[in-house]
Amino acid sequence: MLDIASVKRNTYYYRLSHSSVKRVSTGGRPIPGYSRTKKGKKVKDAKIKEYLLVLIEGEEAVYGYRKLTKSLQKVYQLNINKKKVYRLCKELDILMPQREKKQKYPRKLARNREVTAPNQLWQLDIKYGYVLSSRRYFFLASAIDVFDRTIVGHYRGTVCEAKHITKMLQKAMMKRNIHIPDENDTPKLIIRTDNGPQFCSNHFRAFCAEQMKIEHERILPKSPNLNAYIESFHSVLERECYQRNEFITFEHAYIVVDDYITFYNEERYHGSLRDASPHEYYEKWQNNQVEPLKLTM
Incomplete structure (x- = not known):
């Protein structure tokens, strides 16, 4: 059965005891599925997503993921970085559209003279x-x-x-x-x-x-x-x-x-x-x- 499921024998019992841990599909370290507050309390990603939805319903609706990170840290006292907030915002499809970079000084290209x-x-x-x-x-x-x-x-x-x-x-x-x-x-x-x-x-x-x-x-x-x-x-x-x-x-x-x-x-x-x-x-x-x-x- 392990061979059919492509599960290695030496990881079978680990998977049983860590079944709730999500993994990145491309490899790398597992995603824990939670963050901690400054007092050490665990807050699941699903709850953090609710926080994000609440934030964008208010004045924070104009914020991108960087400022939303600051809001989560300040309002909900979360220890969370901008990379994780970016991932959660992407999963919720609430990322702000990127602004087009405007060149202050338009370039006049050199030509043969x-x-x-x-x-x-x-x-x-x-x-x-x-x-x-x-x-x-x-x-x-x-x-x-x-x-x-x-x-x-x-x-x-x-x-x-x-x-x-x-x-x-x-x-x-x-x-x-x-x-x-x-x-x-x-x-x-x-x-x-x-x-x-x-x-x-x-x-x-x-x-x-x-x-x-x-x-x-x-x-x-x-x-x-x-x-x-x-x-x-x-x-x-x-x-x-x-x-x-x-x-x-x-x-x-x-x-x-x-x-x-x-x-x-x-x-x-x-x-x-x-x-x-x-x-x-x-x-x-x-x-x-x-x-x-x-x-x-």
């Missing part, structure tokens, strides 16, 4: 550096001009919020003589970023769209190739700066990073720029001494 001059497309990203003495990381936010490879601006600090990045960009735009376009003009400068929280914030949106009248576009997740130039710079920075220096303090790290970016902009040869530095190539372009490169990015 032809870059023929400076200040048409800047790529922006954040990299981390490590300080030995405090065993903490610092942030480095850098913006690169895709055309001439110049790091037009960078920010480094122990915190990196949208306000720090927008301040850095504003200084970079002033240095490059980029003026706010008139209402009838189309935005000339495009800032391309990933989907980091700083770039999805309302502050960053207001800075780009309202304050500076520049276009901001974001790449798709897991597509760093669309931000290839700034990713390449951070790779070079890691190899030629971070790995060759041990940062003792934050001040030491900032000095080393600033010096390297100066070297990168003014002295480091770039094969893609015909063995010129970014500043040298930018000056030659201004003086019409080089044939402009056409990049699709």
Whole structure:
């Protein structure tokens, strides 16, 4: 008979003495079928379901399972967690419908663009550096001009919020003589970023769209190739700066990073720029001494 019922011989007597215990159909530990009050008294799940039905008939009708959990704990003094309340609500079919997640800052997707001059497309990203003495990381936010490879601006600090990045960009735009376009003009400068929280914030949106009248576009997740130039710079920075220096303090790290970016902009040869530095190539372009490169990015 045990073989026909698919019951193991060594569990037969246990099942007889625990016949009221329910089990999860997919395995795992058995569901006890009750919870306890703060005084240790058992309350069966059927009774808890009655409590839930009473709660949703009153002002708690607007609550989801998380707030219903708090109500059970406070009103009925139950020791119960939100996972069990979720299961009971699901069995009663009283779960609140999930709200649609609305994106505060609609994303404008990056697309292939032809870059023929400076200040048409800047790529922006954040990299981390490590300080030995405090065993903490610092942030480095850098913006690169895709055309001439110049790091037009960078920010480094122990915190990196949208306000720090927008301040850095504003200084970079002033240095490059980029003026706010008139209402009838189309935005000339495009800032391309990933989907980091700083770039999805309302502050960053207001800075780009309202304050500076520049276009901001974001790449798709897991597509760093669309931000290839700034990713390449951070790779070079890691190899030629971070790995060759041990940062003792934050001040030491900032000095080393600033010096390297100066070297990168003014002295480091770039094969893609015909063995010129970014500043040298930018000056030659201004003086019409080089044939402009056409990049699709």
